[in-house]
Amino acid sequence: MQVTFLGTGSAMPTGSRMQSGLLLTAGSRSLLIDCGSGVLHRLANTESGYEGVGSILLTHHHLDHVADLLPLLKARWLAGEEHLEVVGPQGTKALVDGLLSVHDYLDGRVDLRIREVTAGHAFEVAGFGIEGHETRHSMDGLAYRVADSADESPVFAFSGDSEATAGLARFADGCRVLAHDCSFPDDVEVSGHPTPTQLGTALADCDVDRLYLTHLYPHTDGRHEEMRQAIAAGGFDGEIRVARDGLRIGLTRS
Numbered sequence: 398m399q400v401t402f403l404g405t406g407s408a409m410p411t412g413s414r415m416q417s418g419l420l421l422t423a424g425s426r427s428l429l430i431d432c433g434s435g436v437l438h439r440l441a442n443t444e445s446g447y448e449g450v451g452s453i454l455l456t457h458h459h460l461d462h463v464a465d466l467l468p469l470l471k472a473r474w475l476a477g478e479e480h481l482e483v484v485g486p487q488g489t490k491a492l493v494d495g496l497l498s499v500h501d502y503l504d505g506r507v508d509l510r511i512r513e514v515t516a517g518h519a520f521e522v523a524g525f526g527i528e529g530h531e532t533r534h535s536m537d538g539l540a541y542r543v544a545d546s547a548d549e550s551p552v553f554a555f556s557g558d559s560e561a562t563a564g565l566a567r568f569a570d571g572c573r574v575l576a577h578d579c580s581f582p583d584d585v586e587v588s589g590h591p592t593p594t595q596l597g598t599a600l601a602d603c604d605v606d607r608l609y610l611t612h613l614y615p616h617t618d619g620r621h622e623e624m625r626q627a628i629a630a631g632g633f634d635g636e637i638r639v640a641r642d643g644l645r646i647g648l649t650r651s
Contacts, residue, residue, distance in 0.1 A: 404436045406461075451478070459536055480510070525545065533562055542569060579628075582624055609640040610639045
């Protein structure tokens with residue numbers, strides 16, 4: 398499995414960071430997790446392209462995670478692709494139906510299939526084995542852990558937008574890589590997102606080889622090393638890296 402960070406920014410994107418989006422690939426299979434503003438453009442520069450992504454998995458429905466959803470549908474329709482699957486937490490069907498009620502000329506252009514999933518249940522999307530976990534954010538949502546197939550153990554976990562919690566740390570435990578929301582440095586008071594020290598404390602007992610920080614607001618610019626040190630001081634002893642748009646990593650179960 399390979400993970401490509403398409404968008405590592407936030408609701409306040411910068412020139413170098415688009416809004417939230419990850420691309421998972423394994424052989425000919427592709428899965429897009431979240432589709433914020435700018436992600437479609439980043440996706441067009443990948444080997445899969447938007448033509449090769451027929452399935453989207455949403456963590457939650459905030460605008461910076463879904464803004465390019467209908468633009469992706471339209472791009473696939475114009476490229477001659479005939480289907481699109483959208484999977485996400487409860488409310489995903491209402492979200493898509495609402496978008497199509499505004500942009501009704503897109504309704505029926507592709508075979509659109511919508512599936513809602515809940516925490517604690519294993520399921521498959523695009524051949525990947527996935528399980529969800531409830532997040533702690535201003536909107537209900539799901540974090541996910543992903544295996545190359547339903548028969549394998551998970552190697553990658555993604556927090557979506559969430560405070561750092563012991564439950565989410567246990568959920569990610571044993572994965573090779575965790576990509577976690579770390580939106581602000583310690584001196585910004587915030588709820589629904591973790592600060593570096595909070596993240597390090599929550600992950601103190603989490604067995605993850607490598608942690609990637611993502612969903613970065615402009616407030617974090619120039620402070621990445623400070624944030625990494627705060628996470629380590631909080632108790633996390635794995636490798637800590639700051640994700641960037643276009644970063645691609647390969648994952649195997651060791």
